[in-house]
Amino acid sequence: MTSGTGPVGVALVGAGVISGQYLRHLTAFPDVRVLAVADLDEARAAAVAEEYGVPVSGGLDTVLGIPEVEIVVNLTVPSAHGAVALAALRAGKHVYGEKPLALDMDEAAKVLAEADNRGLRVGNAPDTFLGAGIQSTIRAVRSGLIGAPVAVTAATQGMGPESWHPAPEFFYQRGAGPLFDLGPYYLTTLVALLGPASRVSASNRRAREHRVVGSGPKAGTVFPVDVPTHVNALIDFAGGPAAGATFSFDSPVSRTLIEVIGTEGALSLPDPNTFDGPLLARGLHDLEWRELPLEGTTAGRGIGVLDMARAIRAGVPHRASGALALHVLEIMTAVTESGERGEFRGLGSGSPVPDPLPADWDPYAATLG
Template identity: 85%
Template sequence: MSGGPVGVAVVGAGVISGQYLRNLTAFPDVRVLGVADLDEARAAEVAERHGVPVSGGLDAVLALPEVEIVVNLTVPAAHAAVALACLRAGKHVYGEKPLALDAEEAAKVLAMAADLGLRVGNAPDTFLGAGIQSALRALRSGLVGEPFAVRAATQNLGPESWHPSPEFFYQPGGGPLFDLGPYYLTTLTALLGPAARVSATTRRARAERVVGSGPKAGTVFPVDVPTHVEALIDFTGGAGAAATFSFDSPVDKRLIEIVGTEGALSLPDPNTFEGPLLARGLHDTDWRELPVEGTVAGRGIGVLDLARSIRAGVPHRASGELALHVLEIMTAVTASGERGEFRRVRSAPPVPEPLPPDWDPYAATLA
């Protein structure tokens, strides 16, 4: 395909697909051509709702020659297998997080893509939102000097109160670290560079949980992963972070604060695409709000950046290499919690280039 909008198919018609499809169908540089799911009736319903012409199983959308990128929104346990199937079919892949359940699986995906001359992109793309990108530009401008310390936290009582099928959040590939951690760890890597080593403590408050809404309400299910994680992360650039990831806290908290030699930044929730972005100097008594520059969009801008980058022949930002690094951080945190020791993180992906402030997802740029 040499020009024009990039053909896209979505695999996995669950809850998150609605957010992706609302945005992808509004971006003129991509065309959504198919929706696939194990439940083909659900795929047909979702496709019709969003005006997508083809639905069915995975093979049905992989057979569409106009599809160049497959957006993999399956459950975490299926991410690697579906990605490999798409690559074998000659398609670029953009997946939901995590890239795979472990680094070995993820490395196989990246190796196959490299062998076939294809690309792998991966969520989260929230770090490409106007809020975090504005924070990145502020940090690079030297506004707060040299960053040296970070405090990060995402904590709540877990998703079972609102999600109709929350069991997968408490299976391998889930938990607060693997579910919410990628937003925080991807953001920190984009701002501070790769992580070098981690240590952690992990806990599981309850062995079982209860579905709180939908047709399964009242159903008891097991918890197979840690639900409270405290991690220390050293970055190669010299900064250190203390991070909390919890599904056990009645105090709902989402924060990233970066302390530098000349001040501090308070970032937006990295699971969103907007502001506010706050700063304070060494002797300020309160935070001041900084301007957030860029068009506000939602999930799917990583797919769009991948599509535009394919056409331009330049690196895309929400890359498989970045996702592999974040996965290695999370698996190292898990191993540290089990063994009580510092764990090294071996990979060191290139830091993604910032988006220009005038990057517009709603502008047609591909002739």
């Protein structure tokens, strides 16, 4: 069933660091209209709204009370994701949230059940897998370029965000850490590429009990670390492939890697926290990688919201869905539990595999009138 006509009204909740990346793109897409920005700090919401030409700012109740707002983009800290999503759904709004979907599976299930009961949609970051780099990867695999996928090696390593982020404490609290903060980019890419995972095993470590804020007004502040900061995971996919993945805030060596091995070759994927390339391929007997051409958009954060808005109008599924985010959350939760218990953990949620975006999908074209 289609819903409404014309551009889709959007409000952002959470005016922190990430909001500028969303607003820079959402305010340029003709198929959405950014109507409001909300934050617990209403002065900050007002400043962000003024910077991007958004007409209304205030608290959560203010933006939920605007009838023309159809999608609430939830950019709050992870501990608030579930509560804000539920409030928006109960106000009759669709919700698109930053990752993770919620702190745990029970809270996430409540969000999806609320949406289902009200005939509303849930979407969730990351939407980087909709960019040209990963979409071109998906097309290459589906074309048979590397034969049947067999195995994946993935890694994201560095020293953590406290050196540059002015308020990094939440990165080291429940619902974050390298697994929940960076893992969704990698795991969403792998599920979109290979289908749902079936079981996981993991080993988790925490190098330091405390970290120090390295920049901004709180520089020098010591804060506790509540989550594992180095995670090694083995992931089996229902379709047959297996992945080994490392997520670390403890490594002095920065590394970003996804390599897919197939029966007829291999692919080296772009950083899944970006929207473009390079995408490299190598045949069984090739001595060098060759770069593949990319097709698709490199617009940036917000294309998942736009795809959801267009899908609402067309009455078709959106790609960065709540079901996909739930499965990624289940993988991360099972990885955490496996590291604590030293055993394989089975997965039960499954996930629809989103259709690739058309290669000529244009975020800057007005398609909704």
